Amino acid sequence: MQGFALYPFDPPGDIAALRADLRAWLAVNQPQGDVVARANCWASFDPDFSRALGAAGYIGMTLPAQYGGGDQHPLERYVVIEELLAAGAPVGAHWIADRQTGPLILRYGSEEQRQRYLPGIAAGELYACIGLSEPGAGSDLAAVRTTARETAEGWRINGQKIWTTGAHFSHIMLALVRTEEGSERNAGLSQLLIDLDTPGITIRPIIDMAGHHDFNEVFFDDVLVPHGALVGERGQGWKQVTAELGLERxxxxxxxxxxxxxxxxxxxxxxxxxxxxxxxxxxxxxxxxxxxxxxxxxxxxxxxxxxxxxxxxxxxxxxxxxxxxxxxxxxxxxxxxxxxxxxxxxxxxxxxxxxxxxxxxxxxxxxxxxxxxxxxxxx
Amino acid sequence: MSAAHDMLCDTARAVFAEAATAGIAPVEEAGFGLLLVPEEDGGFGGDWGDANAVLQIAGVVVPDLPVAELIAGEAYQPAATVSLMAGAMGQALVLSIEHVNTRQQFGRPLGKFQAVQQSLAVMACEVRAVEAAAAALATRLDAMSLDPSAADFEIAAAKLRANRAVGVVTAIAHQVHGAIGFTEEYDLHRVTVPLMRWRGAHGNDAYWAARLGRQVATLGGRGLWEAMTARGA
Known part of the structure; x- marks a missing residue:
């Protein structure tokens, strides 16, 4: 790692006006609930607020307009995000879909996937969760064992995810699964976009030490999803997930x-x-x-x-x-x-x-x- | 960075190397006192981004010479010290990485041990934080035409952050070096002892924490965020 070069933060457009507009919007639309909801607010689930925020153009800002996005610069989105967090706005419902699932679908997804999912994400109506951790794959993510086998009808998924934040209110999961039989470690993994109302999926809550329900266990029992659920390239799941984590951290x-x-x-x-x-x-x-x-x-x-x-x-x-x-x-x-x-x-x-x-x-x-x-x- | 900036840094490295044995005279003769003087007044016309880069080099090569005082007046000394500290911390990190990648114990380089890796990661975070603070302070000073009173918030925050990094950075650098780092012949003390000195110079932790804390208290809780975003980006 070379010495730290400070990349100049230089978004296009009138950033002062962007902040002022958003602050004025929040003054009217931010729920005046319990002060505790303002802390850790990217875990605060409020679908009404998410829909209103989406309608105001503050979700999916960097997605192309043809998919319902705002065609805006990533640093304009950054300004909006930091304003929402500093205000303690309840952004938890759409948070993962806006931050990483949407951009990942745009980058690696098929045209059909883009048209099907991105407009809902940008509207603040379609929520996503991330299917990475498993009982035997926590910090050691390459130990993922959930399998997806390609059949004539589509992908057949068996296995279990755990610590899945928001699975109970999400519509889709972007899951890392083992598509290549006999593969080891970070080879042979792929990403599948799974509609969570597909038969064979069971979601069970895990209550955390604060008494909150954020985490879940998600079980896949012979779940059949279409061939078109594959995101990006078969076998390239590890590379795609690593890029996704950069957005997350x-x-x-x-x-x-x-x-x-x-x-x-x-x-x-x-x-x-x-x-x-x-x-x-x-x-x-x-x-x-x-x-x-x-x-x-x-x-x-x-x-x-x-x-x-x-x-x-x-x-x-x-x-x-x-x-x-x-x-x-x-x-x-x-x-x-x-x-x-x-x-x-x-x-x-x-x-x-x-x-x-x-x-x-x-x-x-x-x-x-x-x-x-x-x-x-x-x- | 521009070609002029790169050339300035190359010149600083060469002149400071000579000054390390000869004293401040070569630095004066090379005209570093004119770095921030406008071109129309016969100076170099540099900005604080230039001063930051030059002072980071000075912090490594000539930490005991009054380069900061030669370049800028009293009101700039806290900001200048942040740059010296960023340079010295970067050098402490470089020396530490070199050492753990070459020194072998138990049949392998020290850098192969997770305990050592985790320590150096902690140290690197502190160094990057101080480098970022120095760079952001430079951006603010340059946006405010080098008026230090318009960068009072950033000077306080950057000097305080740099001060707080000194303990972690010097402790880990010496710990991973073992006994060799504690000798007069090895170069580590040439940056760690100045770092210890600079923490107390031009405002220690308590001074800047009180000053910044009182300033923020007058802004109020929400006012802090509004002030911070109004001051940059």
């Missing part, structure tokens, strides 16, 4: 998931804060500002058509550390009980409990550090 969600807590801390501290709280606000602000620069630069590199695998991993590693550190440091300094009902206490409680997942989802800390080490020329 570097976004502003890696440092803005807990932004609601920083907002509440600043508001609770007031204009003339206690010196210790002022110092904490200063340190958290410096980290967040730096993370924003790293994330924007990585987005610019991605938009320039380059592969920012290592930079994306740096954003994820530092962003996860920042977001896990923040609630711990806030708790160490503010007064108040665990069960208090003010905004700060509620956010603190929710994020302390949610934060262990931050360095697990999208690749564990250990895997991410391994990617960075390889980028440094170690191994």
């Amino acid at each position: 570097s976004g502003p969600e890696r440092y803005l998931s807990s932004h609601a807590l920083l907002v509440a801390l600043i508001d609770a501290a007031g204009a003339e804060p206690d010196p210790a709280i002022a110092a904490l606000i200063g340190e958290l602000t410096a980290e967040m500002w730096t993370l924003r620069q790293l994330s924007m630069s990585t987005a610019a590199k991605l938009a320039a058509g380059e592969d920012p695998m290592v930079e994306a991993s740096v954003v994820k590693e530092l962003g996860n550390a920042f977001e896990q550190d923040m609630p711990r440091r806030v708790q160490a300094i503010v007064t108040g009980g665990w069960d208090d009902e003010d905004d700060l206490a509620k956010l603190l409680r929710a994020l302390l409990i949610a934060s262990p997942s931050f360095s697990l989802r999208g690749g564990t800390r250990e895997v991410i550090r391994g990617i960075i080490a390889r980028g440094l020329g170690l191994r």
Whole structure:
């Protein structure tokens, strides 16, 4: 990894107007629900909000207009995403479809797949989940064992996915499956786009330690999908998934998931804060500002058509550390009980409990550090 | 980067190498004091992006010479120190990678051990963060015609972030080097000792944290985001 060149974040168009329009739209359309829903808001499921957001043109922004998209630049989309996250908008329903499934279908999908799925994604009405992890394939993704055998009628799928976020409300799953009999590790894998109402699919909830239902187990029992469900090239699933993970790791969600807590801390501290709280606000602000620069630069590199695998991993590693550190440091300094009902206490409680997942989802800390080490020329 | 910028960096490397033994005189004679002086006033007409690059080289090659003071006035010293620190941290990382890829123990290079790989990944993240902070600060200063008071937020955030990286970067660099990194003959201390010094120079952690924290408190929770996005991108 050479010295870090800061890719200039230079989106086309009037970015100040884009921000102002979106903020005005949010002032009218963002639900004024529980403050806790504003934290970790890319896990907040609200299909009404997603449909309204899609109708306003803020989903599928980079997709071509012929598929219902906005024909806009990836960095314009980045600006919209960071505004939505900073505001704590409930973007969970469409999040995965907008961030990675849509772009992946555009890049690797057939014309039929594009026409069938992309307009619904851009409208904020069609939701997707990612079928990667399995009971025996967590960090070691190449150990995937779910099989799809090509028959005269189509692909016959057998196996199980697990930790599948949003499978219970999603319409489609983009799954990594073993299509080549007897293949090992990262060879012989392909991506299939599976309609989740296909017979033979069973979805069971896994309730997390916060009491939330985000995860699921998904079972495939002789599930038949058409030949046209194959996305991209047969046997190239590993390469396609790796590209997808680049989209997943570097976004502003890696440092803005807990932004609601920083907002509440600043508001609770007031204009003339206690010196210790002022110092904490200063340190958290410096980290967040730096993370924003790293994330924007990585987005610019991605938009320039380059592969920012290592930079994306740096954003994820530092962003996860920042977001896990923040609630711990806030708790160490503010007064108040665990069960208090003010905004700060509620956010603190929710994020302390949610934060262990931050360095697990999208690749564990250990895997991410391994990617960075390889980028440094170690191994 | 432009050809003029590349040429500037090549010149800085050559002149600083000479200055490492000869002292500041060659740096003065080469005209680095005119780097930021406008061309119409007989200067080089450089921007802070140029200063950032030159000072990163100075942070590696001549950390003990007053290059930052020669290039810019007192109000710029916190920003200049961030650049020196970014350069020195980058060098500490380069030395560490070279060392673990060549030093063999237990029959293989140290860099083959996962514990060492994970440590260096942590260090690399800190170095990249400081490099990004230095670059973003340069972008802001240049957008504001080098007015340091218009970049007060960025100076505070960048110097604070750089300060906080020093402990992690120096500790890991020395740890992976083992005893050789603790010797006078080996080059690591030429960057780690200056890093320790620069953390306390032109505002330590507490100074910038208090200053930035008080500034943010006046903005309010939502105001922080609005101010940050109004200041850049």
